[in-house]
Amino acid sequence: MQDTIRRILSSSVYDVAVETPLERMGPLSDRLGRAVLLKREDLQPVFSFKLRGAYNKLATLNADEKARGVICASAGNHAQGLAYSATRMGVRAVIVMPRTTPSIKVEAVRRLGGEVVIFGDAFDDAREHALALCEKENLVFVHPYDDPEVIAGQGTIGVEILRQHSGPLAAIYVPVGGGGLAAGIATFVKFLRPDVRVFGVEPEDAASMKAALDAGKPVPLREVGIFADGVAVRQAGEETFRLCSQYLDGIVTVSTDEICAAIKDIFDHTRAIAEPAGAVALAGLRKHAPSLDLPGAVAAILSGANINFDRLRHVAERAEIGERAEALLAVTIPEKPGAYRAFIRLLGDRAITEFNYRFAPGASAQIFVGVQLKGGQAEKLSIIETLRDAGHRVLDMTDNEVAKLHIRYMVGGRVEGLRDELLYRFEFPERPGALLKFLEGLRADWNISLFHYRNHGSDYGRVLAGIQVPPGEREMFEAYLDKLGYAHWDETENPAYGMFLAPPA
Structure with missing residues (x-):
């Protein structure tokens, strides 16, 4: 500890860096019932710590x-x-x-x-x-995180926070990728204010430090989600793990939707747009601080604002869900005149954020509806109960990844007589030839029956594909996918697929 503290206090960062403000977030503080402080590292000359x-x-x-x-x-x-x-x-x-x-x-x-x-x-x-x-x-x-001098430079943020807020401070929430920022801040804070909790925050699909702490050593993750690309690290560093294992009070993991909700909170307060990794710490604070049994303010690091403009659409789509301000529901209604109007009446004066429907022969129709919520989870459950009491079949799709990424845009895609269709979700590398490589490896008799692609300005494109594969050849098909090496998930049994895309029984 003393060696790291010496390096932090003798750091030369202020030759180029600025001491960034620690701002009180008024509306979020009011919601949580305690002061929420945001460390504005997005204001550095390169928009990052x-x-x-x-x-x-x-x-x-x-x-x-x-x-x-x-x-x-x-x-x-x-x-x-x-x-x-x-x-x-x-x-x-x-x-x-x-x-x-x-x-x-x-x-x-x-x-x-x-x-x-x-x-x-x-x-x-x-x-x-x-x-x-x-x-x-x-x-x-120059290593991005696993170097004592790099760790010390990042640790100067901890020095600033404790100087800028001398009053009661319950906890500091720090984003974790390789762990350099968390190691530096936690070491200094525990040296000077051991009563202050320091929590690392990681995306659920890129929690390399949590995996290291659970295993007792840095271990590689098999797959790493890349939405918050600034903290998408496959394996924590050796030196960062050593310090984090001693001085961090725990790890909080957050979902993509929770990160998007934090980006919205930051925008509402600052009119700045954080990158996903930059909002990870605030997402962890929003999730964890309500259960924190210590008095005092809580602080989060806004670590960066280098976001590609084309990612904003995805962030906006998911922020309301992350705030529990929107419910996505799949509902079965009668296929008859007046059914739509009766359904809307059941929702009362709530705002409809999305409504997808396509006529289909038969006695019932499937609709995909988004409803704005003001009362969070309790209101969503009340809506579902009301619809079911009226005789409607309801599935909650709010946390269904395939429904949110793809099927909400593809309602009505059933095909009569389609046989042996499998549904797979992929992450394709965003590079020339990625799709061609996928297609050239398919056998000619494995027909692509559905293909939906969405790009969110990241290193990977999201793909949903239906492929006709006879039952006797499915082990061969799985072997081909393993050899291909693209991240993939079998979604054939996903209820959203069954309701909106699967061939009629």
């Missing part, structure tokens, strides 16, 4: 190391922080970025003075190439 660690590492290099130049592999905020810091110091900086990196981030690194090398289809490819270039050109590798 990563500048602190990158600059502190460079500031500790000797003259010979600076003359050699530095290198890193990154598709995001670390790349911009290192490029900015190196330019300020007159140091050469090589940034290796995968081909899937959004052009806005590539151009940002170039504008900041970094030498961009595009290599590989994924981050791991870029990292291996960066290490090879590091050895070939005798450069200094």
